[in-house]
Amino acid sequence: MIRDSRLSSVLHGLLHMIGAGEPVTSEQLAQAMATNPVVVRRVMAGLREQGLVHSEKGHGGGWTLARDPTDITLADIYRAVGEPTIVAIGHRSENPGCLVEQAVNDALGDTFREVEALFLKRLGGVTLEALAKDFKRRLAKHKQSLEDQIHAVK
Amino acid sequence: MIRDSRLSSVLHGLLHMIGAGEPVTSEQLAQAMATNPVVVRRVMAGLREQGLVHSEKGHGGGWTLARDPTDITLADIYRAVGEPTIVAIGHRSENPGCLVEQAVNDALGDTFREVEALFLKRLGGVTLEALAKDFKRRLAKHKQSLEDQIHAVK
DNA sequence: CATCATGTAACATGTGAAGTTACATGATAC
DNA sequence: GTATCATGTAACTTCACATGTTACATGATG
Secondary structure, three states: OEEEHHHHHHHHHHHHHHHOOOOEOHHHHHHHOOOOHHHHHHHHHHHHHOOOEEEEOOOOOEEEEOOOHHHOEHHHHHHHHOOOOOEEEOOOOOOOOOHHHHHHHHHHHHHHHHHHHHHHHHHHOOEHHHHHHHHHHHHHHHHHHHHHHHHHHO | OEEEHHHHHHHHHHHHHHHOOOOEOHHHHHHHOOOOHHHHHHHHHHHHHOOOEEEEOOOOOEEEEOOOHHHOEHHHHHHHHOOOOOEEEOOOOOOOOOHHHHHHHHHHHHHHHHHHHHHHHHHOOOEHHHHHHHHHHHHHHHHHHHHHHHHHHO
């Protein structure tokens, strides 16, 4: 099953980067992603390799988006975060000669590819920009609700 | 991602059970599944709960198929082996109030369900019987190829 | 050249699946 | 009945892998 917690974590970081108008340090991202700076660098390194983010050393350095958020989809991020294949059924001790697995792969190989394609296609339909917009909307709503509560207490 | 090694393991066991005309012990299945008897019982217990296999204690006891192999699909087995949901993107520390995840789920919730449905639908299209037939065909071919090699050496 | 930030290797920890041991329960053969 | 065989299951151990941590190198800025 697909249960990516890294993708979720990375999205937190990226939304944070969109909000800030300047480079965000690994230290700051670590807070947004509820982890520590080294892990942030490790994960973000994958995104950098895919050209999604950019990193700068020294004073005023940190992480910035390398592309326009309208040009980055969740599929890009998912791939960059680095899942090998989405669907695969196999034995632990890779046994390519195993006749049972050959039969399974013959029966379901196309299915695996089909499911993976559908998944990535849908991820590809959601841009970082769209996600950010929706997030901001929720944030505003949330704020409003808190204010209402305060008002009610008065 | 889906990378079930248990399903593959269980299939080995089930094909073994189809071949044998009598109950197969956990000991024997453990060999076919490259593990040990207790693990076999643990995994098979899930299949029994779903009514796919039957177990008998004592002399001459062991595991047998509870339904006709034409009536068991890979979807049944997959479910019985017990994967919770196929696709889910979430933070480790389940944080249902997290606005980022709410936004992601709003954008992709339907997709997750759609991908899962497609996957299970395809698994549902392959019966254990069909798989066993294909497996036997491969086995025969494999045997033939070995005999040919022996013949060539002579 | 002091400071800040990333880059990365090496090691530590946590977690969940798989493996193991031990013993209880039930069924069959004698 | 009782010896034997097989499953049922709890408790513990081991293993693999992701994550977390420490330490230090590299490069950029003031």
